[in-house]
Amino acid sequence: xxxxxxxxxxxxxxxxxxxxxxxxxxxxxxxxxxxxxxxxxxxxxxxxxxxxxxxxxxxxxxxxxxxxxxxxxxxxxxxxxxxxxxxxxxxxxxxxxxxxxxxxxxxxxxxxxxxxxxxxxxxxxxxxxxxxxxxxxxxxxxxxxxxxxxxxxxxxxxxxxxxxxxxxxxxxxxxxxxxxxxxx
Numbered sequence: 001x002x003x004x005x006x007x008x009x010x011x012x013x014x015x016x017x018x019x020x021x022x023x024x025x026x027x028x029x030x031x032x033x034x035x036x037x038x039x040x041x042x043x044x045x046x047x048x049x050x051x052x053x054x055x056x057x058x059x060x061x062x063x064x065x066x067x068x069x070x071x072x073x074x075x076x077x078x079x080x081x082x083x084x085x086x087x088x089x090x091x092x093x094x095x096x097x098x099x100x101x102x103x104x105x106x107x108x109x110x111x112x113x114x115x116x117x118x119x120x121x122x123x124x125x126x127x128x129x130x131x132x133x134x135x136x137x138x139x140x141x142x143x144x145x146x147x148x149x150x151x152x153x154x155x156x157x158x159x160x161x162x163x164x165x166x167x168x169x170x171x172x173x174x175x176x177x178x179x180x181x182x183x184x
Contacts, residue, residue, distance in 0.1 A: 010111030
């Protein structure tokens, strides 16, 4: 099963962060052109969350012509909000909110971790700017398509019957059923 985005270096960085501290909430933004593309595109973001947290439990859905918002929760009761916005000019993105920091993948190939905020005064107004303490850009790490090299090495391990980190066909079926739950 493809889902090469789970092999991004920034996803490994994010997994390390999640092991140290569980996020308080997760927000996934998926700009789509139509419902059919949820299974083609948004499934990749859902595969990342599934890879990190396992199966998701559906809680609630709100939908209209231009938007579908679903609320899920992980096995560890982390709320996960999935926003599908039709024809919105934006990047696909995942935001994990921790107690004292925020991790953002947007576009998915770029991870930014914010852990401070700077206050600047201009005239009589205060402005607040988040400070990025770490940035990982997949395109700067490889000459290949992001995730391809680790995916290749993982597949090679699979062929040798060694432990690998891939999403299997059962996992893929669950990811697609989450997408179908969003669409229905």
